[in-house]
Each structure stands twice: as structure tokens, then as C-alpha cells.
Amino acid sequence: MLECPKCSGTLRAIPGSYACQECGQTYPTHKDIALMGGSVSYWDIIPKKIMMEFLTEAEKNGWEKAIKESREQRIRELYLWTNNPSRSDITYYLPITDKSSVLDLGSGWGSYAFPLSKRVKSVVAADSCLESLKFINLRSTQDNIHNIIPVHMDPLDNGKLPFKSEMFDAVIMNGVLEWVGSYSKKGDPRKIQQNCLREAYRVLKRGGKLVIGMENRFGFKYFAGAPDDHLIYYSRDKKVAYTSILPRIIANIVTKMRLGVSYRTYTHSMNGHMKMLRRSGFGKIDFYYPEDGYRAVNTRIIPIPSASADRAMMKRYGNNSVFRFLGAIMGKHYFCDSFFIIGERTS
């Protein structure tokens, strides 16, 4: 399943590491986690120090107790997100079976990997944050789950997935694609994202599907002044609005002035996604509107375009004359706040 990120050579498992049969590069393992990434990256909503303390606690007293009884409110709040399988309900839209292999790219705390592990043959939980993978590994051991394979890899900006071609029946990228391009700080984020999608396409089997969960660049809440969901991570105090709907060049000036950083967390419209996915090779693309957001638990998931989605959008924004005007031109669903997108590798 794994291949050398440097030369695409086949990797052979040897005690304590993997070795490339072509270039001889070795990749160590850490407690069942294959360390395929060379760069050190930490990304989590929990600061690293607190995360490390939590992992020690989880190892000692069990992951569930450690979350529920944590002194840190931020950790306690994670329980619902970590332990509620409904967050991954979009995966019921995939044709996966108990014989399927799934790649969860940017697996975080495993909110997709754990529910999926009960329905498929194996789930590869891949992330550039080693601490999150340590949590997944710990929880798998404690819950007696044997089909989740944690893989540490470089951030997706680096352009090469450490997996062989046509390995997976499904690839999940939930709340991930918009961050691709923000790690490297240079190059066009759109091109970096495009390259990442090509890699996702490469590792999918024919007929396999890619799931993307992401905010809509033209979500109506942004027209109404909601702050950019991704810029909050750069500064919790300075809320920056309208950036997603502005031309990228202007958004870049705004974020440099307000936050001192370039604008690199690109989200896309329906058309934008269509173009990127088609250019990456995906043949059939379906869109869904998660009514409470793609990260929500127990959300209603409505196919778009559909009369049902239009009704749901009217219920939410129907009182706003700007929405009614824009909706009449482009279609109401065009302005839903976030998407699930399923792209199929048809050839």
C-alpha cells in the first residue's frame, strides 16, 4: 500500500521501519504509526503542550475518561465531535462495502476513521500531525480496533501522497482541501490544491470516490458579513469578513493589512469545484448541502440542485432580499454555506 514519497518505489516492511527497494530510503515507525513525513508539523485546535498532556492522561486512564474529565474545556468539548459517528454520515453515500479500503486524508482525531472502521475492511488515517495520529493509535488499541492504519505524512502542499496508485475505494478530505496551500507559504494555492486533487485521483481505484467537505466560497453567510472561517485560526480577535467572496488579489491585500499574512486558505464555489475536479480527472461530480454545516453532528444532507435544497435555503435566508435576488439569478443552492462534494474516478 505504501510507496516511497521520494521515488515512488515499493516499500518493504522491516522491523521498526519501512525501506524503499528502489532508493534505499528508510522510514521509521512509531508504535504502529508509519512515519512517512520528513517535516515536523503540528496542527490542531488544541495547543501542542495541552495535547501532549492529554495523550499521557489518555494512555493512563483511557481516552474516553481523559476527554470527559479533562481540566481543559477545549478538550472536553471535543468529546461530542470525536465520539459522534453522525459526523461521517456523508460516507453512507459511498458505494463502500466490508471489502473496501478507505483513505482518510487529514484524519484529525478520527471522527471519520472510527465510524468507517466498522463498515469497511481498512481505513488509512493519514495526517501531518503526529500527535493526532498518536490519539488515533491509542484509541484503536483501547477500543480493540485493528483495521485503522495510522500514517504520518508531509503536509499535502508537498504534492506527493505516500501511497501506491489505485489502492483505495474512497478518499475522504473533510475540512482539509481549503488548508492545502497554506503550509508552504509560496506558490499559487489553487495550483497546489489542484495537484493534491490529482494525487487523490491517482490513489483511487477506478470507480472509487473522493469526498470533500468544505465551506462554499459564495456561501450566503459571507455576503451577510460572517467572518472567514479559516482566518479565525490566525487571529481569534480580529475577525475578517468578505475575504472569500472578494477577488483573491484583493483578499490577499486585506489579510496582509489586517493579519499580516497572505490569503492562502482558498475555498471555491460550485463552479470552481467542478472545474478543479474535472481538471484532476474526476468524471462524475455530485454536490450536497449539509444544512448545519459539513462539520456538524446529525445534520440533514440534501442533494443539490433539488427543490428540497431550495426550500431549505429559503427557510434560512428567504427574508433577505439580496439572497432572493442572487438566488433568482444563480439558483438558491449556489449560495449554501458549505458543501459535501463526491467526485468519482470514472476512468
Place this chain on the structure above:
Amino acid sequence: MIPQIKKEITGMALFNKCRHDNILFEKYASRSIRGSELEIITLKATFTDKGSEVRSIIVKFPRIFNSSAALRTLQNEYDNLHIVEKLLAGTELAGSPPNALFLKTINAAPVLAVEFLQGKCLSNLLFSSDIFNKFMTYSPEVLSWLRSFQELTRQCGQHPLKDHLDMLADFHKEQFPNFAISDGIKIGQIKKLFHELPSINTACQHNDFHADNIFISPDGRLRLIDWEDFSEKSIPSFDAIHFIATFIDALFLILKNSGRLTAIEQINSDENWKKCFEEYFEFCMSSLNIPKGLREVIIPIYLLQSIYLASDERKKASAAISKLNFLLSTFPISISDLAESLELYHISDSQSGNKQKARLIDKISDRLSSADILKQLKF
């Protein structure tokens, strides 16, 4: 999972052999009172033609495919829909439950398909700005349906109610041995009272009869979904009490969630509301011919039966059980008592309702003739 279901239903006469791409699946938001392992995923599958919706069905399957409890839930619903369909065939209530279309294994998961009910959900109609008048408008219609249902199902599965009550009391005592009411004289009192009644039998009840499960069809008829808890052996008038109790509960919950705790108190002290609930309750009791002796203890019995239903392996609704146990411990006798107990439940975890809480505890303590059970409750 959904692509496999799509493949299965494509070509069925049901969808008039429609094209694969023309079936859209919408996943409904689920209520999360149950453990996630036992949860059932509900979808609306709609066949569209040139963008317009032609026909819809409801499809359900378990979140965890091999969950035996979830399978039993689907099997119960499928079986009960057939039982009720037969019971009501050729009567004025025929067509009240949706048609069961199939229960089959697809991709190693049991999948239940039922008819999609057109119309408006009663909870959407009730919970509007004009809630008082809406309740007055729709509740007689609800009672009329319940009365007809009772008449039409009178002959089936009758058992002595006192045996059922003994079972409920024993179940409660066994499940909650530390619960004050199980050891106290209250259950004994209920049983004694009940044993003195002339013989009454159990009744057929939907057992989950609340506004979310009731639909008003475009032709104005009442239609009901979620028949998984239907039983021929239930408490007479259980559905009627459940309808009122869940309405009051939902109303209080909405007010609590919007931070309007004093509004809950206002409702309970508002004579119009009180009269509305009490009169409707009395009207239910007389319409459903509930004998006087039973009326006096019907609320605690309703709570016992609710705890029994919520404790089922299929549900394990622990939050609901502890809430019902709390309500039972306050020993409500009338529907107004139950409304006060619900008020106390909703304000019990709030900082701002201390004065309100003290008033209610005083009031409820008067209701309890023996041990001061409320003192054992953690506030």
C-alpha cells in the same frame, strides 16, 4: 450504502423503472436521544423527472449494520405496520399508517422502505407564534383519531391491566432498586387502588404518539409514522397523555433554550393554559371512557409505562429514563402536577431559577404524603 440501495430500488415497479440518476437521497437530521450504536439513519428517496419531484419513499437502515437492536427496531416497525394495516383495513382510519414497502438485506444491512407521507408535520403546525390557538385547533382532531382508534382496536389482544401494571411496577423496582418510589408506598398505593377497580383490559396504543410523529395530509386526514413501539398490550389512554405531556415538555424546552425561564412559570400559572390542559385532559379521559379510579393514578402509570418503553434494549434512552424517573419521584397526579414537575425538571440545572425552584419544591412536597422524596434529589 446509498448507491447499493439506489441500485436495488431502480427498476422496481415502485419507481416506475426510473433512471438511476433520477433518484435523489436526502438524509434527515436524526434525533439524538438514542445511543449512536442503536441509531437508525432515515433518508427520503425522491424520484425526480425533469427537476420536479414525482414520488418519494422513506428508507431506513441502521448506522451499525449488524446491530441486533437496530434490526429489531426495523423489524418491529415493518411487522407493526402490517398488523395495524390489517386492523384498520376498510375503516375510516385505513391509510393512517404509511404502507410498508419492503424490509430486505442490502449490502449486509437490513433496509426498511415505507411510504413517504405527504402533508405537514403537526409539530411544525403547533409550534408557531400562535401556539395556544393552534393547540386548541388541532388537539380535538387528535383526540377524535385516538377515540376512533380505540374503538376499532377494542377487540384485539386484551389482557388484564392489573397484570400489566404489576409487571411495570416489578420491572421498575428491579431496574431501579435505589429509586425512592420503588421502595415507598406510592407504587403500592397505585396497585392497591388499581386492584380495587373493576376489571379493565390493556389497550392497543401507538406508544410514541407525539406531534413529531403526526402528519396532517393535504386532504386534512391525520396520519402517523414511527410504529416501532406499537403494542396491543398497553395502558388505555397512554397515547392521549403522551401527546399532551410531550407537547408541554417541548414547549418548556423551547422556552428554556431561548433563555425564557420565567415564561415557563407564566404558562403554569396562566389560568387559560391550565384550563386548556386540564379540560383537554378531562375531555380525553371521558372520551376514551377511562374509569374514575384509573384516572386518579393514570399519570404515574403513564410515567411507569414510559420508563418501561424507554428502557427497551433497542433504545437505552438513558437521558429520557432519568428524566421520567425524576418526574415520577415528584408523584404528579393531575396533568397540572405533571406540568409543574416538568417545569422543575427544566429549571433544575439553571442558576437563575432558584426562587422559582423553591416555590415549586414547596408545592410538590405538599403532593407527597410520605417521605420527602425531593430531598433525595440532587439540585
